Amino acid sequence: MQVPAPFEYERATTVEHAIALRERLGEEARFIAGGHSLLPMMKLRLANPEYLIDINDLTELFYISEESDEIRIGAMTRHRELLDSELLAQYFPIFRDAEKVIADPVVRNRGTLGGSLCQADPSEDLSAVCNALDASCVIKSTTGERIVSMSDFHVGPYETAVGPAEMLTEIRFPLKANAGSAYEKVERRAGDWAVVSAGAAVWMDGDRIAGGRVGLAAVGPNTTLIGPVSEALDNVVPSEELYQLVGDIAAANCSPQTDQRGTEAYKTHLAMELTRRSLRRAVARAQGQEA
Amino acid sequence: MTTTEAPPEQERPIGFGRLLRKEDPRLIRGMGNFVDDIQLPGMLHLAILRSPMAHARIVSIDTSAAQAHPKVVAVITGADLAEQGLAWMPTLSNDTQAVLATDKVRFQHQEVAFVVAEDRYSARDALELIVVDYERLDPVIDVRTALNPDTPVIRDDLEGKTDNHIFDWETGDEAATAEVFNNADVVVSEEIIYPRVHPAPMETCGCVADVERVSGKLTLWCTTQAPHAHRTVYALVAGLPEHKIRIIAPDIGGGFGNKVPIYPGYVCAIVASLVIGKPVKWVEDRTENLVSTGFARDYIMKAEIAATKEGKILAVRSDVLADHGAFNGVAAPVKYPAGFFGVFTGSYDLEAAHAKMTAVYTNKAPGGVAYACSFRITEAVYMVERLVDCLAYELEMDPVELRLKNLLKPEQFPYTTKTGWVYDSGNYEPTMRKAMEIAGYEELRREQAEKRERGELMGIGVSFFTEAVGAGPRKDMDILGLGMADGCELRIHPTGKAVVRLSVKSQGQGHETTFAQIVAEEIGIPPEDIEVLEGDTDNTPFGLGTYGSRSTPVSGAAAALVTRKVRDKAQIIASGMLEVSVADLEWNKGSFSVKGDPSKSVTIQEIAMRAHGAGDLPEGIEGGLEAQICYNPSNLTYPFGAYICVVDIDPGTAVVKVRRFIAVDDCGTQINPMIIEGQVHGGLTDGVGMALMQMISFDEDGNCLAGSLMDYLIPTALETPDWETDSTVTPSPHHPIGAKGIGESATVGSPPAIVNAVVDALKPYGVRHADMPLTPSRVWEAMQGNHTPPI
């Protein structure tokens, strides 16, 4: 049995309480959400927080709701709910694609959207999803809240824009007309982290792609939005050639490293291949044909 | 086909047949009793400090801060052990291994010091308070450089050691083999690597040591597959008198060879209990298990096969470089430093064969255990089955056709191989044909041809293996001087219930059921009336334990023979009860009756009561109904099987999907077909792991990169198809019930079938060989024409 170093533990009762605790206890305190990233790190003693602030009682952060022009998801919403949500499946099928290949049911029952984004693991799947969907993050502190776009949220591997006295409370996803999205992942084994994964989102204007975004995981220091892809997807007619072109752009704009999951060349190839596949499927979905 | 249903209650066999496992109600309900479940009053907890470096001199160790921790009872270093002469211990292959490092560390995560504390958390916390000053030395990680003259010497503790060489070994006739190769039409060579893998049992290793203060008796609850062998080794090494050592192996959560060696942690716990006078528990964590305990494989095999252009295989030879890590901890009979690698001649009729091997030290964890491989047979079978496929590739022949052409014929058995192994029995072709029939082999090939036209990648892989299990004849097999024979004792109680005691130890294989069925078959007492006892050296007869698929071949034989001995006595008692001569009695599985008059009979239960009762017994017969024997096998047994694997590969991502897997096994007489299927399912799953995803790898500094199950992957149900299992039955001629052993067949036979299937799928890319593990990346690299050795 792997055992963590000693720590103190408190259950927060409200968001304000949680943030106040965090402000008081400082850098040595950590929120614990689903615990499926934090606890393994603590057991391996890669993380040794002195205080854990448990935010699992903050029921106000468990929700998926539809507003006029966006979907809002509370930071404590679990993988399981993201997988099961019909609302998300309807607007953003990329979620269900991704959730089906994230970890296993035991992890999905506990792990949260907020925890996933805040962990900022370069191979994290939901960050790629949020990048593709142009999400923005609501970050709260005792003095108020601020909204940070997904592209500014991750500032390095395992580092986010959330300050020591702040908390991620909500993630917002803009609704666009005639949209489609999809997720593709290659893993060595079910429940394994991505060798590479790619999420694509497009919105159509008639037969043309009005715009689109691609987010990749495990191809660099952070899950990344591939900027040049958005340019290539600006008002174009979908075609196999386009998917290939966009795939090539994705491959040219990532910087994977050789490790046990795969070689740099293979991962670069996957960036192309998975971008192509997810884009093809996203377009088909936007056009009302499931591919 | 696979059926895992149990037969209905009323059809429960008294003897062989499908029967639910007796141990499962306990195990499935979480009511087993494992080492970590043992709680003793006043028990302390031990944690081990391990080296962060692969090769370094220990300059100093400061334990003062750890000693000062309020809950710490003791902190012990290698220097402390050295004072007692306990810093080093022998390995299973007569090398020495540091219990705690004294001079230098020789692999990352080597044991350096230990802490004993009041609870597990404090013990672990105190490790962080020990300060060790290391002086880094260049590590030897690439096995191919281990023997270079300028390479650092790892084992400078061994007197006069000036290099990293452990042993050279060879088998077969080198000159005769060279002659055949020189004259052959076709010679195919390939470097075939079996990477380092780990048994990774669900339960990690651990123990509770309790030295009683007054009597000095040590009781050690331990995760051991070989409790008796361990007891003797402790007696010989630690100087504890053997009758003052009791080893108890309670429920064991998987072993696969990982629980054969004696690990430093066990010795540390014993020393701690001895010194402190309280029970001490040590249970390693997952990382410790993966990075420091017995690995398996790690062979680089330069292999060659010679044949006629018509596809008659003539000879096989190989030159192997074996990485044994920092201490030679190979678990194999002493005369077999390369285990049973000699069966690399496979299932084929050859004219000549030769193999040589060089084993070396590297700065990696020690071991080399029989991980579900019957002593290196996995490597041997993998090599020859890959080679045969390489030959088929060159000859443009169907790999099944090539095998059928060369398989040994039934009339050739017993068959002596060119390396001197005597295969006991075999009837190979029907087994191969049965597998083909289940697979629909011809149809699969047609489908493959169509798919290839369309650019789809489908592969069909075949392997035919022969194993050598049940070590072994004591005339030439021993471990540290202990003959590989096993005892068995059977007692029939007055009411006709029984207890059978064995020297082996189940790690989940179902011994409580299998051995009860063997006794039941021989004496007609229902299996549920027979208690099977194992794993307590005070209460079971001596023997060498469970590994290398030896439980059924050796102890299964012992169980049958001891029961026959009891039955012979029962017959004499029955003759008295029925007042006829012994020769006039007939045995009807459970009762003796008078020949020609079935109405006159006595049941075994009645005989048991008479044996313990007050009435007269025939002259010269003592009361009681029990016996004990020690079985020394006259030969190994040779199970075999034909496996066919079908894979689909996504050409865009190179992801391999195992679509079908057909396993036809022949393990001789079957005791419980359900247990056999279970063993095969497990082994096949294991094979998927090795073939597609597993490797214990290291970076160039010797850091182990497989320290968690996130890095060292265990396959799940999603990576495995619905196994299609079947069998043929060719009994062993020398085993009392004809059984051959099944524990490891599937782990041995499946990796080559899977790799052969993947390579077959990649034929359009001109791929003839690719090394395991065939992760998507490695498959993709092979498709690009890049050969990427896994080491």
Ligand SMILES: Cc1cc2nc3c(=O)[nH]c(=O)nc-3n(C[C@H](O)[C@H](O)[C@H](O)COP(=O)(O)OP(=O)(O)OC[C@H]3O[C@@H](n4cnc5c(N)ncnc54)[C@H](O)[C@@H]3O)c2cc1C
């Ligand atoms: C076996 C296994 C397999 C996995 N496989 C995958 C996979 O394939 N793909 C994948 O993407 N993920 C995978 N994961 C990760 C899993 O999805 C995690 O649960 C998730 O990444 C983190 O969510 P959590 O709620 O458990 O976070 P926690 O572990 O509780 O927290 C993670 C970090 O985020 C911080 N944090 C949490 N919530 C907030 C908040 N609201 N505001 C500020 N900081 C916060 C914590 O302080 C901590 O530093 C796997 C995990 C396991 C154990």
